Amino acid sequence: MAYLLKGAHVVDPQVGLDDVRDVLIDGEKIAAVGEALEAPEGACVIDASGKYLVPGLVDMHVHFRDPGFEYKETIETGARAATHGGFTDVATMPNTDPVTDTGAEVRYQIDRAREAGLCHVRPIGALTVGEKGEQLAEIGDMVMEGAVAFSDDGHGVQSAGMMRTCMEYVSQFDRVVSAHCEIESLTTHGVINEGRASTRLGMFGWPALGEELEIYRDIELCRMTGCALHIAHISTGKGLDLVRAAKAEGLPVTCEVAPHHLFLSEDDVTDAYDTNLKMNPPLRTAADAAALRAGVLDGSIDCIVTDHAPHAPHEKDCEWEIAFFGIVGLETSLPLMLTNLVLPGTMSWSRLVEVMAVNPRACLRLPEVRVEAGSAADLTLIDPAAEVTVTPEWLQSRSKNSAWLGATLTGAASDVFVDGHRTLTEGVVTPRTA
Numbered sequence: 470m471a472y473l474l475k476g477a478h479v480v481d482p483q484v485g486l487d488d489v490r491d492v493l494i495d496g497e498k499i500a501a502v503g504e505a506l507e508a509p510e511g512a513c514v515i516d517a518s519g520k521y522l523v524p525g526l527v528d529m530h531v532h533f534r535d536p537g538f539e540y541k542e543t544i545e546t547g548a549r550a551a552t553h554g555g556f557t558d559v560a561t562m563p564n565t566d567p568v569t570d571t572g573a574e575v576r577y578q579i580d581r582a583r584e585a586g587l588c589h590v591r592p593i594g595a596l597t598v599g600e601k602g603e604q605l606a607e608i609g610d611m612v613m614e615g616a617v618a619f620s621d622d623g624h625g626v627q628s629a630g631m632m633r634t635c636m637e638y639v640s641q642f643d644r645v646v647s648a649h650c651e652i653e654s655l656t657t658h659g660v661i662n663e664g665r666a667s668t669r670l671g672m673f674g675w676p677a678l679g680e681e682l683e684i685y686r687d688i689e690l691c692r693m694t695g696c697a698l699h700i701a702h703i704s705t706g707k708g709l710d711l712v713r714a715a716k717a718e719g720l721p722v723t724c725e726v727a728p729h730h731l732f733l734s735e736d737d738v739t740d741a742y743d744t745n746l747k748m749n750p751p752l753r754t755a756a757d758a759a760a761l762r763a764g765v766l767d768g769s770i771d772c773i774v775t776d777h778a779p780h781a782p783h784e785k786d787c788e789w790e791i792a793f794f795g796i797v798g799l800e801t802s803l804p805l806m807l808t809n810l811v812l813p814g815t816m817s818w819s820r821l822v823e824v825m826a827v828n829p830r831a832c833l834r835l836p837e838v839r840v841e842a843g844s845a846a847d848l849t850l851i852d853p854a855a856e857v858t859v860t861p862e863w864l865q866s867r868s869k870n871s872a873w874l875g876a877t878l879t880g881a882a883s884d885v886f887v888d889g890h891r892t893l894t895e896g897v898v899t900p901r902t903a
């Protein structure tokens with residue numbers, strides 16, 4: 470099938486494009502980018518005027534709960550949420566049941582994703598068997614089956630010696646280690662940021678140091694081993710300063726941040742105890758959030774991720790202390806970035822494309838997608854004027870634990886193309902059938 474997108478504002482810093490163009494998709498590839506392109510016979514012509522066309526968005530940190538916790542999310546429902554949010558690619562964390570620590574588990578996810586016929590699902594393999602932090606997982610086997618990175622996300626690797634072994638091993642495969650930085654002897658029973666919020670609400674605190682000390686350790690292990698290191702869901706200004714210093718030294722260190730750490734803080738947690746504000750790492754101070762926003766703008770933060778963490782109602786609709794950590798995020802990530810940073814003029818469209826498409830592909834060692842002839846037709850079309858209200862019905866994810874329920878946001882994906890197939894059509898998820 471051929472599609473001609475007429476008059477889209479194309480933004481792709483990789484090819485130096487930030488202007489109105491027509492884009493012709495033919496089969497799995499972009500056939501032409503130019504002005505006043507003619508539609509080939511039988512092509513579907515799409516009026517894209519007023520919309521932005523960008524390389525397909527990538528979220529390199531999601532939890533799809535499949536296998537093991539399909540009541541929260543399956544690969545199919547997660548892929549629906551990703552597509553609805555404008556993504557062509559997601560990287561799934563391995564804390565499933567069983568844990569994704571063998572090639573067979575990696576293959577399972579890729580096969581299920583192919584059946585779903587929506588986005589590309591790129592499995593991240595566990596560093597250690599069962600994410601227990603004791604024994605190296607089958608890294609080489611998982612690379613052979615398509616694992617794009619390695620992580621014990623959900624846990625920090627507690628032993629520095631074990632982390633060293635993991636990084637030495639992964640460095641042989643040109644893959645990145647994505648580190649969930651948490652020293653459990655410091656965070657123990659913590660359920661909220663340690664400091665004002667924990668004091669005000671009388672709950673166990675999760676100190677910033679519990680994250681920052683492990684960021685420091687892992688940067689030093691990066692220096693020792695040479696393994697590419699990616700700091701997952703960074704949440705404090707001091708942690709970001711450590712990453713900034715490592716980058717200035719030329720170490721192969723990157724990092725990511727989630728929208729909830731940019732646009733919410735511990736001050737939003739009130740005595741209403743909304744458990745959709747409970748995450749790991751926790752919402753930090755307003756000063757931390759401001760430092761992270763500055764880091765996204767100045768290039769210190771490489772990627773926006775959601776840490777999409779679906780949970781069932783009974784796991785969230787309970788006392789704060791026993792509620793599960795995390796929120797869904799795939800469908801609100803782009804609208805939040807547009808509403809809070811891009812549309813007010815704080816952030817450029819090309820920086821948005823870097824942090825949501827170009828940089829995550831580089832971290833995951835995926836082929837580049839460029840808006841130019843010959844590239845894979847993995848594209849996201851964004852309507853900057855779309856108004857979306859976040860309701861349980863609007864969310865395509867199986868779980869509804871969003872921190873933005875009831876909010877109205879401006880700007881959203883209208884169409885998504887994956888390998889030339891239109892998987893989102895004017896806001897409606899349309900799986901490929903073949």
Ligand SMILES: [Zn+2]
Nearest residue numbers: 622623649701
């Ligand atoms: Zn994590």
